[in-house]
Amino acid sequence: MKALTKTDFRFDGQKSVYHGKVRDVYNINDDLMVMVATDRISAFDVVLPKGIPFKGQVLNQIAAKFLDATSDICPNWKLATPDPMVTVGLKCEGFRVEMIIRSILTGSAWRSYSEGCRELCGVKLPDGMKENQYFPEPIVTPTTKADEGHDMNISKEEIISQGIVSKEDYEVMEDYTKKLFKRGQEIAKKQGLILVDTKYEFGKRDGKVYLIDEIHTPDSSRYFYADGYERKFNAGEPQKQLSKEFVRQWLIEHNFMNEPGQTMPEITDEYAESVSQRYIELYEHITGEKLDKTTESGDIAARIEKNVSEYLKIAKH
Template identity: 60%
Template sequence: MEAIKETNFSFEGQTGFYRGKVRDVYYFEDRLAVVATDRISAFDVVLPRAIPYKGQVLNQIASLNLKATSDIVPNWVLATPDPNVTIGYHCEPYKVEMVIRGYLAGHAWREYKAGKRSICGVALPEGLKENDKLPEPVITPTTKADEGHDEDISREEILAKGLVSEEDYTKLEAYTRALFARGTELAAQQGLILVDTKYEFGKYNGEVYLIDEIHTPDSSRYFYSEGYADRQEQGEPQRQLSKEFVRQWLIANGFQGKEGQKVPEMTDEVVQGISDRYLELYEVFTGQKFEKEDYKEALQRIQQRVQENIFTTKN
C-alpha cells in the first residue's frame, strides 16, 4: 500500500529541519515548508504504518479552514503549492495548545467518568453523559511537549509559569472562542457538529498568528448532526468523524501509549479502513469529491514544488 512515510530532502537555502509526529518541516530564513506525510499518531505515539492519502486530506482541509478564518486572526500560510505542502511564516510558537470543547467527549469524558469535575481549572456540572453538549464551550489548554505527552494545564498555571503573558493569553482565549464559533458554523453547513478542537498560535514580527493545521480530523472531533439528539436520548454511541476511532481501536487492542504496551498489528485491512475514514471526512466536510494525488514520483513532485515556491512566494 503506497503512502508517504517520510521525506529526506536537502533544499538550496535550507537552514534547518524538524521531523514531527506527522509532518516534516524544512526551515528557510523567516519561512518554512511543511510536508504533510501519511504518518499517523495516537496517544502521542507514531504508529508503525502510514495511511494512504492522510497527509493530503489534512493539508487540504487545513488550507480551506485557514482561508475561511483569516478575517478572525492572521495565520502563517503564504502558499499551498502542492496537496501535501504548505509554505508559510516561521513563527515562534507558544508552549501551549488551546483546546476548546463544546461537548463532553474523548479525553474530557474519560476524566469525567473517572470522577473529575474540574478539567484544567474549569468546573463541569454534575449529571452529564458521554457526548452531552456542555452549557457553553470550555477552554482546556495543554502543554506543548517537544517530546512525550502533552499535559493538561490551567490558565492560572500558564500565567504563573510565564509560558504566555497575561495580555497575550487573553488574546489567545478570544481568538480560540471566535475560531471555534466559525468552525461550528462551517461544520453545520455540512451536517456536522464540531465537538472539540485545538489551536496553536505563535508570534511573527511581534504579532500573534494562528499556526499549524485547524479543523482537521487529527486536531478535531466531529459528530453527524442528523440523529445526534435521538442517539443521546437512547444512550447510543454518536456517529463521528475524527481520529477517535483509531484511539478506540488501539484501546480495544490493549494500547494507550503507556509504558510496556505494544502497538497492535496494523493489517492491510486496518490501514485501508483508516484511509477510507479520512477520505469520508474530507468529502463530508468539504462537500467535494476527493481527488487522489498520484503516488508515482510523489517525492520528486513535492521536492520540486517546494524548491520552486519557497522564495518566490511573496509576503
C-alpha cells in the same frame, strides 16, 4: 497504494528540519516554514509502522481550506500550498500552550468527570451532566506542550502566573480561540456535522499573534454527525464520530495502548487501505468536495521537491 512516510529534502536556504510524529517541517532562512504533511499516522503518542495513503493530502487540504475561511478572524501563518501535501508559511515563535476548546462533555473530559472531577483546567463544571451533553457554553481547557510524553492540563491562571504566556497574549489567543471555534461550528453545521472540540496553536512574529499549524482537521478535532445526535444522546448510545478515534479503538481492540509490555498489532495493507478510505470520507464530508486522487501516481517525494523548489524560487524574488 503509495504512502509517503519519510522525507529528506534539501531545499534552497534550508537551515534545519524537524521530523514530528506526522509532519516534517523545513526551516527556510529562519523566515519561512515548509510543512510537509506525511502519510504517517500516530495514536497513543506512537507512530504506526505503516503509512496511510492520501492521509497527508487530506489533512493538509482541510487545514488550508479552514485557514483561508478564518483569515478575517485572525492572521495565520499560511502563505501558499504549492503541493497537495505541503503548506508554506511564515515562521513564528510558537507559544508553549495548546488552546483546546470543547462544546460537549466527551472523551478525556468525560472520563475525568465520571470519576468525580468537577474542575477542568480551572473551569468549574456543573453537577449532573451526562456523556456527550453540551456545556452551557464552550469551555477553553489549555494544555502545556511537553517536550516528551503527554501534554499536561493547565489553567489560564497558572499559564499567566508561571510566565508561560503573558496575560495580554493569552487573552488575545483566548479571544481568537472562541471566534475560530464559532466559525468552525457554523461551517460544520452546513455539512450536517457538529464540531465537538478542537485545538489551536498560536505563535508570535513581529509582535503579532498568529494562528499556526493545522486547524479543524480530523486529527486535531472531533466531529459528531448532527443527524441522530439527540436520539443517541437521549438513549445513552455512543455518537457517530468523524475523527481519528476509530484508529485508537482498533488498537485498543488489539490490546495496544502503548503501555509497557504491549506490542503494536500488525497493520495489514487491507487495514491501511480501510483507514485511507475513512480519511477520504472525512475529507469529503467536512469540505463537501471530492478529493483529487490523481496525486497518487508517480514519485510523491520527487513531485513535492519540484513543487516546493519552484515556489521558493518565486518567493525569493
